[in-house]
Amino acid sequence: MMDVASRAGVSQATVSLVLNDSPGVRLSDATRERVRQAAEELGYKLVRRGQRRAPADQNLIAFIADEMATDPWMSIAFDGAREKALEYGLTVCLTVTRGDPDAEAMILSQMGQQLLGIIYGTTLTRRAEPSPALFKHRTVLLNCYDGKRKLPSVLPGELVGGRVATERLIQAGRKRVALINGQEGLDASRDRLKGYRQALASNDISFDPALVRPGNWEPSSGYEMTQLLMALDSPPDGIFCANDMMAVGCFDALRELGLKVPDDVSVVGFDDREIAQFTRPPLTTLLLPHYEMGEIAAELLIDAAGGLKGGPTQIKVECTLVERDSV
Known part of the structure; x- marks a missing residue:
């Protein structure tokens, strides 16, 4: 998929969304055709992984936002994560901690064995310093990244x-x-x-x-x-x-x-x-693609819980051009 992404000039996440025919994804017809053509030229065959199942007692995803400002980005990303989780019978709980590590540790401890993983999102795209509690669980960073790249992250392109x-x-x-x-x-x-x-x-x-x-x-x-x-x-x-x-x-x-x-x-x-x-x-x-970013973050957690192995990675999601009348 990395080869297809390189040939088509898009992110690996975009390749996944196109080839999996993910519903509700806002990508241009030109981008879809470019990905399919690159896959065909390279002879790429999509591996169907089947339904991913998390352990039966793990049915909660914690969506931790650093803040809920006037900008709607974290709310949009939460909607994307929630809709993806619902496809697998999972619940996403939203909480705002303003970067307080003690609050994060308390919230996660209350979720106990039900916790499947954490999505940690920031309103501003930035380098983050995740609290120690986040490294004790499956965690995906959304709209941010840690300097040492120890955790997977999903960012806008x-x-x-x-x-x-x-x-x-x-x-x-x-x-x-x-x-x-x-x-x-x-x-x-x-x-x-x-x-x-x-x-x-x-x-x-x-x-x-x-x-x-x-x-x-x-x-x-x-x-x-x-x-x-x-x-x-x-x-x-x-x-x-x-x-x-x-x-x-x-x-x-x-x-x-x-x-x-x-x-x-x-x-x-x-x-x-x-x-x-x-x-x-x-x-x-x-388009700032926070909805798709939320979907992808949830999918990374579900993949990991279902046993799909993968090291820390950084996925950048395409910002699609929305044509109107100002050009």
């Missing part, structure tokens, strides 16, 4: 997503593509910037640091940075906003300047927040 977003603007004929990035120092901002730069290099477009501006994930910074970008001697004709909320502010600034989206400036966001459907015009964006 931020770098590839940044590249896809930028390439979409280039394919639309945009010659000067800007990036309004998130807060500096965060994994998501770093990887989306890397993807942006990769897309420019792949299309023989020189990197111009004046076209990259730091935001703070809020509409206000999208508005402010768009004003600064459009005041340049050579303003951009395409803007990649590293999240949808900054794209909302970007739209406001462009409208105030008398510019139309996408006639004058094309805009692509990231996350596929609900608001992306209701901007004017509706926003082309990248």
